[in-house]
Amino acid sequence: MRERLQGDPDQMRVALVHHWFVSLGGGERVAEAMAAMYPEADIFTLVAAPEMVPESLRSHTMHTSFLNRLPFARNIYRHLLPLYPMAVEQLDLTGYDLVLTSDSGPMKGVILSPSALHVCYCHAPMRYIWDQYHEYRSHMGRFARASFGYTAHYVRGWDHLAAQRVTQFAANSHYVASRIRQYYGRSSTVIYPPIDTASSYLAETQSDAYLTVGRLVSYKRIDLLIQACNKLSRRLRIIGTGPEEARLRSMAGKTIEFLGNVDNETLWNEYANCRAFLFAANEDFGMALVEAQACGRPVIALGKGGALESVVSLDHAANRGQSTGMFFGEQTPMDVQSAILRFEMEEHRFNPHVIRQKAQRFGADVFRRSLGDLIDGALHVSNAERELQLCL
Structure with missing residues (x-):
């Protein structure tokens, strides 16, 4: 069903990118549903606590960023915001044809091969640098507030540019789709997250x-x-x-x-x-x-x-x-x-x-069918554009 960007469909290399595995919640259940669609996919993440990686994902090859090697990374990961852009861009996704990001952070900024298709399932733009920025800042001390303000300004600009690297956005609600449009200037397809009904x-x-x-x-x-x-x-x-x-x-x-x-x-x-x-x-x-x-x-x-x-x-x-x-x-x-x-x-x-x-x-079956259709459509468009370029 899913065509390879070039060549044999059975040889299409797929990567699943998720922000971090440090707790079990809705984002991790979405990552599990994506991995079930592509059982051979490799997984990339910033930080992973082994006991917080869902059982269904442990058979996949997992790659972590340099942040994972920092002492107590799984406890302080939220304070590593200034390092997110560098950590994301150092994840090596060379050679992957299809990259699926499950993202409520910076993962949309991964650097891919020019021919790769990047579908980002966005749980939300980063709340603490966008719509809830002033709320987060108001609870900080004077020094932390100044430091966070500078860091957020830098990461906010990078996050907007990173969003332009995505081929196709999916949003987990119309509420999130409106924020993707407001902060990134991108349209998205609403696909509600999978519920294990x-x-x-x-x-x-x-x-x-x-x-x-x-x-x-x-x-x-x-x-x-x-x-x-x-x-x-x-x-x-x-x-x-x-x-x-x-x-x-x-x-x-x-x-x-x-x-x-x-x-x-x-x-x-x-x-x-x-x-x-x-x-x-x-x-x-x-x-x-x-x-x-x-x-x-x-x-x-x-x-x-x-x-x-x-x-x-x-x-x-x-x-x-x-x-x-x-x-x-x-x-x-x-x-x-x-x-x-x-x-x-x-x-x-x-x-x-x-x-x-x-x-x-x-239901989870609705999620898989909708996301599969979105990916199929994006692959079809990508192949058509490539064929057109070859003809010119």
Whole structure:
């Protein structure tokens, strides 16, 4: 099906490029789905902690950047921003015909052979140098703020130029596509990330506990969920780990439970048995939102960003009978509290079978088919352009 750029299709060399493997999240699941499409692909990344490389990827040949050799690289990788451009450009992808980048960082800047096709699946332009730059800066001390400002200015210019090296962009949501257009001046095809709907199921009964899943980092705003559930004395179960964990534990009341990282079976069991899924981040897409819906569970989410594309809100009368969740307007504990109370008054209106059915449009099979079609189309155009050049 996929033509080689030149010659025998069976000899097409494919590389998969992912920003880093230091935790397990949505980006890593996308990388797994890409690798399943190309089982012989080599993998390139900046930093990799062996235990954080998904099991399905460990049979692939993996190449890391010089950053991986730095002491404690897997713990300090976010502070190595000034070195990202050099580290990316030193990854040697000579001889690869097709390069797929799974990128929410600088990986779009890899240097390829002139004849190579580069398809970038963009989870988001780097938040900390683009749309959330001022927010990140506001939490820094005076010296760090000045240093970060200079570094971000340099990397921002490089990142824009690096985006021009991409043959074809795919975005994980319309929300991200708009930022790709704004910051890079590039169009993109929206392909929603792959949700393992085959592992999801409807539970016969639910607990009285709410659930949230994600990396414990500041922009996820799990602190708001904790404060709201503390105030209302509602049970909240939290899956995930991250640098914010100690702070979040310190503010958690007796109804808050931290489960850490869990295995896949436990994760889906938590989704299926929760009362509802809580989400307070302004997220690019939010795979966990859809995973909860795939188990028939309603979502209470911030009404911004990618959530607007995956949640059918009960707040609009036209959606009654087809709703999968409800929104709150601002990132405040009071807004979360009000949304939980509104949900509990309207809980009977949600149909688990409808919610589960709505989630099927985000299945992994849809992702593979859509990405495959995009790659096929890009290969066809590339071959046609090459043939035209030979004729001139």
